[in-house]
Amino acid sequence: MEEEKLKEIQDRYIDLTGALPSSIELRIALCKATNRINTVLAIEDLRQVVINENPLGHKISQLVQFGQLVVLGERDPAKIHARAAIKAGASTTELLGVVELALITSGMPAYSLGVEIISEETQPRQ
Structure with a gap:
């Protein structure tokens, strides 16, 4: 069991x-x-x-978690949630919107981290 x-x-x-x-x-x-x-x-x-089972649905909840982790500076978990958001249908523009909000909360380090993660996760896999 x-x-x-x-x-x-x-x-x-x-x-x-x-x-x-x-x-x-x-x-x-x-x-x-x-x-x-x-x-x-x-x-x-x-x-x-x-x-x-979150009422926000998978895409939005993954975007929220991505943003929270970017603000905390947690690269690896943020990458997991960025990937999950993409898998749930999030666009690059939506991911960037989350990172722009992280800029307001935590400044340029969070924004830069988010941009790096988005760039890595939206590159074609080889």
């Missing part, structure tokens, strides 16, 4: 972002190794409600 729930969690991340983030793999592995898997299950139950 526990393994089924973990598989569902992993599948949700893949569906949302296109891949299983390494931070999630590490979280699951550490909690398994320390017999604290219920922590992961509780966190993921909350994430299911506040992210996957």
Whole structure:
């Protein structure tokens, strides 16, 4: 039963972002190794409600999270949410709009980080 729930969690991340983030793999592995898997299950139950069942919908909620993480200067998580926003239908213009708002909140460092992430994530993959 526990393994089924973990598989569902992993599948949700893949569906949302296109891949299983390494931070999630590490979280699951550490909690398994320390017999604290219920922590992961509780966190993921909350994430299911506040992210996957959010009334804003996937695209807008991913844009919001992208902006929040840019403001915090969290490059890797921001990239994950930029990718998820794109996967949910966000345009480059919408991503840039979020970054422009981050400029107001956190200044040029946040704006520059956001522009870098957008540029990286909108380049064709080779």
